[in-house]
Amino acid sequence: xxxxxVTPLNPEPDQEIMAGKAGAMTSRPVLQVDGVNKIYGNGTVxxxxxxxxxxQGEFVSLLGPSGCGKSTLLRIMAGLGxxxxxxxxxxxxxxxxxxxxxxxxxxxxxxxxxxxxARVRKNVRLPLDLEHAGKSPEAERKIDDALGMVGxxxxxxxxxxxxxxxMQMRASIxxxxxxEPNLLLMDEPFGALDEMTRNRLNDDVLRLWKDKGWTIVxxxxxxxxxxxLSGRVVVMAARPGRIVDDISIEEPYPRSPDFxxxxxxxxxxxxxxxxxxxxxxxxxxxxxESQS
Amino acid sequence: MRLTLPxxxxxxxxxxxxxxxxxxxxxxLWELVCRAFALPEYVLPAPSAIVEAFFKVEMSxxxxxxxxxxxxxxxGFAASILVAIPVAIAMMRSELLSRTLYPLLVVIQSxxxxxxxxxxxxxxxxxxxxxxxxxCLLTFFPLVVSTATGIxxxxxxxxxxxxxxxxxxxxxxxxxxxxYAIPHIFSGLRVAITLAIIGAVVAEFVAAEEGLGYFIxxxxxFFRIPQAFAGLFFLAVVSLLLFKSVQWSQQLFFPWSLxxxxxx
Ligand SMILES: Nc1ncnc2c1ncn2[C@@H]1O[C@H](COP(=O)(O)OP(=O)(O)O)[C@@H](O)[C@H]1O
Ligand SMILES: [Mg+2]
Numbered sequence: 001x002x003x004x005x006v007t008p009l010n011p012e013p014d015q016e017i018m019a020g021k022a023g024a025m026t027s028r029p030v031l032q033v034d035g036v037n038k039i040y041g042n043g044t045v046x047x048x049x050x051x052x053x054x055x056q057g058e059f060v061s062l063l064g065p066s067g068c069g070k071s072t073l074l075r076i077m078a079g080l081g082x083x084x085x086x087x088x089x090x091x092x093x094x095x096x097x098x099x100x101x102x103x104x105x106x107x108x109x110x111x112x113x114x115x116x117x118a119r120v121r122k123n124v125r126l127p128l129d130l131e132h133a134g135k136s137p138e139a140e141r142k143i144d145d146a147l148g149m150v151g152x153x154x155x156x157x158x159x160x161x162x163x164x165x166x167m168q169m170r171a172s173i174x175x176x177x178x179x180e181p182n183l184l185l186m187d188e189p190f191g192a193l194d195e196m197t198r199n200r201l202n203d204d205v206l207r208l209w210k211d212k213g214w215t216i217v218x219x220x221x222x223x224x225x226x227x228x229l230s231g232r233v234v235v236m237a238a239r240p241g242r243i244v245d246d247i248s249i250e251e252p253y254p255r256s257p258d259f260x261x262x263x264x265x266x267x268x269x270x271x272x273x274x275x276x277x278x279x280x281x282x283x284x285x286x287x288x289e290s291q292s
Numbered sequence: 293m294r295l296t297l298p299x300x301x302x303x304x305x306x307x308x309x310x311x312x313x314x315x316x317x318x319x320x321l322w323e324l325v326c327r328a329f330a331l332p333e334y335v336l337p338a339p340s341a342i343v344e345a346f347f348k349v350e351m352s353x354x355x356x357x358x359x360x361x362x363x364x365x366x367x368g369f370a371a372s373i374l375v376a377i378p379v380a381i382a383m384m385r386s387e388l389l390s391r392t393l394y395p396l397l398v399v400i401q402s403x404x405x406x407x408x409x410x411x412x413x414x415x416x417x418x419x420x421x422x423x424x425x426x427x428c429l430l431t432f433f434p435l436v437v438s439t440a441t442g443i444x445x446x447x448x449x450x451x452x453x454x455x456x457x458x459x460x461x462x463x464x465x466x467x468x469x470x471x472y473a474i475p476h477i478f479s480g481l482r483v484a485i486t487l488a489i490i491g492a493v494v495a496e497f498v499a500a501e502e503g504l505g506y507f508i509x510x511x512x513x514f515f516r517i518p519q520a521f522a523g524l525f526f527l528a529v530v531s532l533l534l535f536k537s538v539q540w541s542q543q544l545f546f547p548w549s550l551x552x553x554x555x556x
Contacts, residue, residue, distance in 0.1 A: 078456045109449040117548035130459035
């Protein structure tokens with residue numbers, strides 16, 4: 001991985017990425033994780049030597065068995081939680097140096113975690129309230145936009161409990177969008193939903209990603225979801241948590257449900273599954289080593 | 293053994309009426325026992341004797357005593373809220389503070405207030421401030437603990453959301469943590485309001501010239517047992533009403549914080 005080499009900004013990076021061309025590699029890094037180790041207080045080695053560069057406009061999935069450090073890596077990417085060693089940079093700037101100003105990122109969690117007492121609009125507004133408090137027409141417009149984009153217009157005054165699981169997740173995505181982030185970090189966002197809803201939301205996320213020109217890092221443990229969504233699937237292994245493979249999915253965007261039933265899709269899924277099997281086999285080898 | 297209940301509305305009204313009917317039956321039984329065994333009043337006065345004693349005391353006297361107790365209890369309760377909630381928030385913000393204060397709070401809580409009350413009266417005089425302090429000592433701890441518990445109940449994700457936006461702690465506290473703590477704060481308040489009455493009564497036992505606690509003690513020392521019982525029941529009703537008003541204010545101002553009945 002060419003983590004340290006920073007290439008100049010490509011004139012039109014987004015178009016190339018949308019087209020799924022190899023030229024994406026020339027665009028500008030949004031996020032650089034260099035040699036990150038993370039050891040928790042209890043001695044768990046959650047990440048060992050993680051290197052990962054995410055470029056402007058990319059859709060990257062982190063795939064791996066539970067406990068392999070996906071959430072840990074994502075939290076580190078968000079600047080939450082200290083790294084034990086190594087560095088994380090956003091937009092070519094070291095967060096430790098520039099402070100939070102350079103980070104325009106948002107988080108979507110596995111659970112919608114909407115505040116049960118607040119109506120949908122208030123929930124979506126939360127990041128704005130946390131950032132600068134006070135209501136402005138600008139803020140209201142952002143909220144309307146976000147609600148519209150996720151198809152929740154007209155649900156402003158609903159309470160979270162009145163929404164289905166899928167709609168709650170949409171509200172949660174709207175909440176992430178409202179700060180107009182460049183980088184969206186999603187931690188198994190649809191893991192708790194039924195497959196139909198999940199597929200629909202997958203298409204919605206792809207549409208939003210394209211419209212908004214976001215960069216997305218998407219954690220999942222579903223091979224199909226990873227392949228369907230991403231331009232790159234980063235495969236991780238557990239004990240210790242580490243990155244073991246980085247597979248490009250060359251299928252051009254926009255992708256439609258037809259892609260799900262294509263032979264290419266099946267091929268990619270097979271390739272990624274094998275990488276995942278190899279990764280877990282490696283983990284087992286290590287277990288045996290450590291036992292003897 | 294299972295009691296089979298009728299269905300629908302009949303069942304609902306039976307459930308509503310059951311505690312009242314039980315209470316009524318208890319009173320009747322009490323009355324019967326007193327009459328059947330001709331118990332003397334100083335052993336156990338009959339309910340009818342208690343009611344009679346209640347109406348023998350002038351209403352204005354009842355209200356003087358009630359107001360004296362209520363004033364101390366409510367002032368102690370209010371002071372406790374004003375101190376306990378900020379302390380709980382401060383303790384949540386600073387681990388140092390929480391580690392420093394927590395043992396002290398436990399010591400205060402585990403010292404019997406009845407034993408400390410005379411000392412407070414001696415040190416601070418037998419006026420309202422010392423009575424309010426005694427009340428506070430009793431109500432403070434449950435409020436701090438419930439508020440702190442509630443504040444820590446906030447989902448980790450929302451705290452992280454706030455951190456990832458570098459939101460100031462003040463906004464994080466108001467926007468997320470306090471609302472999540474509301475149900476817990478209210479369970480603390482329900483405990484605290486009844487403790488406040490106990491605190492006020494304890495203070496009156498030690499030194500007072502009016503108040504329902506004083507009235508009960510005074511009646512007992514003159515062997516006016518039915519009158520003491522009347523004071524006791526009056527106190528119990530007041531205490532219950534205060535407890536209910538805490539519940540009502542939660543229903544009124546924070547209906548979302550109540551546990552949902554049934555499911556959708
Ligand atoms: N706060 C923590 N303290 C100690 N260990 C942790 C903590 N968070 C996660 N871990 C451990 O680190 C490893 C990686 O966890 P995580 O990043 O949540 O994995 P994933 O998201 O891939 O399931 C796991 O073994 C987990 O038990
Ligand atoms: Mg996880």
